[in-house]
Amino acid sequence: MTDDDDGRAALATAIALSERLDLRLVLAYVRDGIPARRLARLAAEHGVGDRAEQRSGTGDPAMLIGRIAAEEGADLIVVGARARGRLRRGLDGRLADQLGSETPVPVLIAPALTSG
């Protein structure tokens, strides 16, 4: 998860998917310098506080997410539609695109939430 709105969209999609398919859920919060506490709070808000595993880290988001996906043996990565990687990459910075070169794990792009 990166942006707040996008993060929530991705989170909602990932939770729904993991419930329906009975999949393990690992949440990753990789925005520069934001403490792990926020991830725990977000998870609790969405009612998956004790079910979801939580990872956080600082650094290049695409690279970190790729690494976490590898470590967790992930089957699928869910990101928000407008989630960004490095800001200074400007227009090329869409996280979903960058992930293409970082990991062989399929990436699912969650559309922005229309309500809530």
Next chain:
Amino acid sequence: MRSPLSVFWRVFAVNAGLLGVLAALLLFSPVEIDAPIRPVQALIIVLGLMLTLAANGYLLRRALDPLERLAQRMETVDLLRPGQRLQILRDDEISRVVIAFNRMLDRLESERRQSGRRILLAQEAERVGIARDLHDEVGQVLTGVLLQLGALEERAPEHRAEIAEAKQTVRRAFDEVRRISSELRPEMLEQLGLVSALTELTTTFARVSGIGVERRFDQSLPTLAPETELAVYRIAQESLTNVARHAQATRVTVALEQGYDSVVLRVVDDGSGFDGEPAEHGGLRSMRERALLIGGALAIKPAVPTGVDVRLEVPAIEAVHPVGVAR
């Protein structure tokens, strides 16, 4: 592959294009410049210049961006977390460097794998040797001492109590030798399989460390290759050693679960855990090394609410899909 232009020509074209546009504007637009320049004219020139510089900067940055990513990747590459490659977007000098870099990573990773395998094999062989020596040599000596004490007991019945105590001490030493040599060489693993070996490991761990162990082993697990079983065992062993040494935990859960074409080992303690990423010394490095060699995915992360959660997913023998990015 977007354009076959080289970086040189792309930079050249960007500048030539921008200068051309400026020249065309000056030539064909009704803009005139008076001898003592008027403020509006000066403003137009300054704006035009700023626009040109901005466009130039943006286009150059795009052209050189892959270089920056390459440099960044070169600095952060970690051979124990393989599989990261840079994407080739264009067909130019930079992408030739990127391709060469990716190939170099291929080579380095495969060499790393080979040397890692050699080191681990040598280490296991050495452990087997030490275990044998301990068991055979020290074990023989201790057995001898026991026999001598027995003989002494018959000859000097008045010292029976002291001799019985000495025998007890020798037996404890004998047990200790047996424990250490089975730690060095998990014979259980070869003879009775992973579940029995882990049961023994955790039982001994609970007795020696005083930390409560909860075992959760799935009833039927897919078959694992022998070297995979050894890796799972060693990683569990190293994780438990870390729990005893660093965690100040009261409980640790050791689980062996069936995954999708895989087996998942988990060692979760309720201790103090670590902040952010732990410094990786010999223990964690060798865990990563072992996971890498058998194509497993290893995550070492904070547990919820506290403690450390070690998760290792290894491919079963009949697995079709490799786990994670290990290739």
